[in-house]
Amino acid sequence: MLSPMLASFLPLLLLCRISFCQYSSDQCSWRGSGLTHEGHTRDVEQVYLRCSQGSLEWLYPTGAIIVNLRPNTMSPAAARLSVCIKPSKDSSGTNIYLDRNGKLRLLLREEEQAEGKVHCFSIQEGALFIEAIPRTDISRRITAFQYELVSDRLREEAQSPAAPCRPCTDAEMLLAVCTNDFVARGIIKDVGLEEEHSQVSVEISRLYRQKTRVFLSGGVRVRSWTGNIKMPMQCRVKPGDGEFLFTGTVRFGEAWMGCAPRYKDFLRLYREAELQGTNPCHVDTD
Template sequence: MLSPMLACALLVLLLCRISACQYSSDQCSWKGSGLTHEGHTRDVEQVYLRCSQGSLEWLYPTGAIIVNLRPNTVSPAAARLSVCIKPSTDSSGTNLYLDRNGKLRLLLREQDQAQGKVHCFSIQEGALFIEAVPHMDISRRITAFQYELVSDRLGAEAHSLGAPCQPCNDAEMLLAVCTSDFVSRGSIKKVDQEEEQTSVTVEISRLYRQKTQVFVSGGVRVRRWTGRIKMPRQCGVRSGEGEFLFTGTVRFGEAWMGCAPRYKDFLRLYHEAQQQGNNPCHMDVD
């Protein structure tokens, strides 16, 4: 009689055909090859990725794969997540669809992947269905992208050209201090209008928190940081006097603006909430 562990391993081998389905140990990334799939071009591989971020690389694609992106914990909040993917500029060989209960919706054509733009969709919209585009020569075809699971408000909206640019209300400002990937105090030095977004150069006088190093220190003796924060172009941000509280998210190594009130307005709001006992978290404002 097989042990439970051995039986489980055999089941994985049967379902995944391990030669074509290679996972990292934490199931954050997947790398496979269509060469082992050539004799089964009508088959559809099932890929399961259960991390908040990772990558996929499919060499010489043939047939199709279904990529199921899910968090590694079961929670009601998981239904409110968005998936953001950023194709490699060398990515080719497939079309990307959303598959919900067998109904496909085109997300990204092969020729669009080379732009390397971020595309987001709600996790409720289904799994990724990646279908190989027939080519005489597949030796140069590789489909590759990074992915991240993010909250609906701070994820999909940040990368949507139609994202609203409404100021945060009082409750959102206070909550942003607790939940943002970066929280900093500083001033706007330069605003660059790029093709589809605005890039704001900022100088930081107080860095409260940053998830990754999006703001760079000026040196040990200089307690200043500089960096760039992106936002949708139609928000119409301009250089202004005074200090702001910058909060936001980090997506694929780039900082995206969330709530950004003037610091004096935030300070007044913070002290009022502190007196009323309504602050969701503590912040050292001294």
């Protein structure tokens, strides 16, 4: 059942105003104000964000906006992408729907946005229809979230409690070193528990790659890095002796663990694959 206000917008979708994003590198951001809707609150503004990640901030929401999230280059692989959004814990003033060919499905109520949890959906499920909740005082309402485009496989892993805890196969381990957002050799210093996940504190002795600065250098004269890697709580990770090869993805600026074999086990596997000529990429193991 659509709200009376939301239903009143549907015949007017062809009368939308269009707004494009500001971008830097492959990040897009959009910031708008509902005050521009005053006097014509039935307008629906089209917002286009064509980057792999970015953010949206809608101040004093009134009326509605449609947010189209797309990659910056179109290809057949784009159909296999998912969108993940992470609302700000201060986000309020709207309900968020998925709009596919004019059919709306509720994604997040106002109160659910304040939980700040990540929600993912297939890019094929449509655009975001963000409807302002009518209020006499909108001065303290701001709807804000970050978003990322990820592969459908990463979305399925994020939504499956068992997937991140399953040991990686040999092939997955070798491929992770070539394709993951970060690859680092180091030790586990500590494991802490947060609301819904474990936080693994690590000390890195060899940093092969990091997409963003999730591991920080100890200084010019110190050849080590430190940082935290998150894991689902049910994986029951514990501090252990010896070195590991940490691999994984970066989601909303946070490192999430993927394959993490003991380094000696990875080295054995890598050298066997090297002899057979089956390594998907080269790794400097000296």
